[in-house]
Amino acid sequence: MPVLDKKSFEKAPVWDFDDVYNQDAPPRPAMCAQSLRNSKDEFFMKAFLPNVRLFLHKDSINMSEWNRLSHFNNPFGFMEYKYEDVTPVLKLIPKPKEPLLSPKPGSNGCVRCAVVGTGGILNGSKMGAEIDAHDYVFRMNGAITQGYEEDVGNRTSVYVHTAHSITTSLYLLKKYGYQAAPHDEGIKYVMIPEGQRDYNWLNGLLKGEKITKGPYRNKEPRKFYSGQFNETRFYVLHQDFLRYVKNRFLKSKSLNRRYWAIFRPTNGAFAIFLALQTCDTVVRVRIHDQGLHEILQLLC
Numbered sequence: 001m002p003v004l005d006k007k008s009f010e011k012a013p014v015w016d017f018d019d020v021y022n023q024d025a026p027p028r029p030a031m032c033a034q035s036l037r038n039s040k041d042e043f044f045m046k047a048f049l050p051n052v053r054l055f056l057h058k059d060s061i062n063m064s065e066w067n068r069l070s071h072f073n074n075p076f077g078f079m080e081y082k083y084e085d086v087t088p089v090l091k092l093i094p095k096p097k098e099p100l101l102s103p104k105p106g107s108n109g110c111v112r113c114a115v116v117g118t119g120g121i122l123n124g125s126k127m128g129a130e131i132d133a134h135d136y137v138f139r140m141n142g143a144i145t146q147g148y149e150e151d152v153g154n155r156t157s158v159y160v161h162t163a164h165s166i167t168t169s170l171y172l173l174k175k176y177g178y179q180a181a182p183h184d185e186g187i188k189y190v191m192i193p194e195g196q197r198d199y200n201w202l203n204g205l206l207k208g209e210k211i212t213k214g215p216y217r218n219k220e221p222r223k224f225y226s227g228q229f230n231e232t233r234f235y236v237l238h239q240d241f242l243r244y245v246k247n248r249f250l251k252s253k254s255l256n257r258r259y260w261a262i263f264r265p266t267n268g269a270f271a272i273f274l275a276l277q278t279c280d281t282v283v284r285v286r287i288h289d290q291g292l293h294e295i296l297q298l299l300c
Contacts, residue, residue, distance in 0.1 A: 001067045004079045012255035015071050019247055021240040022053035022060070027099035027278075031109025035280035047248040054277060056193065056238040057095040061087060069239050073261045074195045076243040081196070089199045092206040094231045100158065100188060101278045104135045111135055113279035115272050116152055118142050128153040134283060140271045142169030144178045156182035160271040162194045163201035163216060166224050183226035188233045192242070192270055202236070205229070237270065245273045 030037055037050055053060070061069075066087065069077035078086060103109050114134040116122065118141045131137060131153035139145075140160040145152055159182045166181050193199065197214050204211040205221035222229050245265055246252075254263040265273075275282045 001070060003082060004070060006073050006079060006261045009260070010258060012073075012260040013071070017068065017071075018243075021049060021244050022238070023049065023051040024053050026051055028102065029109075031103070032111070032280040034110060036276055036282070037280070048276075049244060049248075050277070052241055052244050052277065053238045054100070054235075054241050054274065055096055056090065056236045057093045058091045059095055060238065061090045072239065072243060075193055075239065075264060076246065077239050086196075086199055089203045089206075092202065093236050094206075094234070096235060097232060099278070100190075100235060100274075101136055107135060110280045111278070112281050112283075113138060113275045114153075114283040115139075115268075115275050116143070117268050118144065122151045123148070125151050127151060131155075131283070136279065138271050138275050139182055140267045141165040142173040142178055143182050144173060144176055145182070146179075147177050156184050156187055158188050158190060158271075158274075160190045160192065160267060160274065162192045162267060163198045163221075164194065165267060167216065167219070180226045181224060183228040185228070186233070187228050188235065189225065189229065190235045190237060190271075190274065192237050192267060193239070206231070237274070241274075241277075242270065245270060249273065 036044075037048075039045055039048075063083070066078060066083055070079055070081070071077060073079040074081075101111050101113070103111050112135045114131045114136075115138040116131060118139070128148075128150045132155045136157035137153060137155045138158045138160065139156045142165070143156060143159065145154045145156070161181065169178060169181070191198065191202070193202070197216060200211050200214040201216060201221050203209075204216075204219070208222055209220075211217055211219050211221065242264075250265045250269060252263050254260060272282070
């Protein structure tokens with residue numbers, strides 16, 4: 001199909017298949033009585049797809065899928081991109097061999113998670129011990145813990161990022177003592193493929209090479225993971241999952257305006273919904289996004 005141009009649309013286009021998503025087999029048996037999957041909230045359960053495809057990998061893209069996803073702008077698809085430019089990178093992404101998270105021994109089959117933001121909202125909260133007591137702790141972007149452990153904890157199980165956030169956080173947050181992205185032993189890294197620069201990043205990261213073009217030219221991505229990068233613990237979010245979050249939970253009026261293409265949920269929002277998809281319970285978080293806050297008030 002011809003390459004679609006975002007400038008051709010005065011507002012976000014809506015296709016017959018806009019709310020159609022790939023789904024996978026359940027990653028693990030549903031054993032937790034307190035699981036969000038058993039929520040009594042009608043809005044959430046109507047919108048929630050427990051088996052929506054979460055991760056992009058080398059076997060998930062063929063020409064038919066490329067054509068479908070080319071109807072959606074980044075990060076929700078491949079609009080304006082050329083098949084021959086992007087698919088060589090997609091073919092490098094390993095297929096996950098295990099679920100992102102599994103129940104801990106003695107947990108009665110429940111996966112308990114905390115999602116910690118980076119905007120300083122927990123400063124003075126003294127919630128560190130409570131956060132670290134969860135089975136898994138999600139963080140994103142400039143995840144500062146050193147010196148703030150009493151408020152935010154010090155564990156990171158899952159780190160959600162883009163190429164932009166993992167690089168720029170180093171100098172934006174340097175004055176707060178931030179020196180590197182989380183690199184706990186056994187940490188799992190989850191990347192949001194935000195745009196072409198992220199595919200350039202993935203190419204260098206997965207090949208173990210310097211980036212050869214784009215804004216990160218000559219950078220060595222693996223150095224940003226402090227020795228903890230491992231293909232078996234690295235995941236890339238699927239465009240269907242990103243679009244599902246936008247369409248079903250965080251629809252914005254901005255999509256009907258001229259600058260529709262620049263709107264997307266935040267990295268923090270994507271991290272929270274990843275937790276809602278992979279955990280049974282998610283700790284209540286204080287967050288500035290009102291729509292997301294209302295959903296969490298109902299569920300957490």
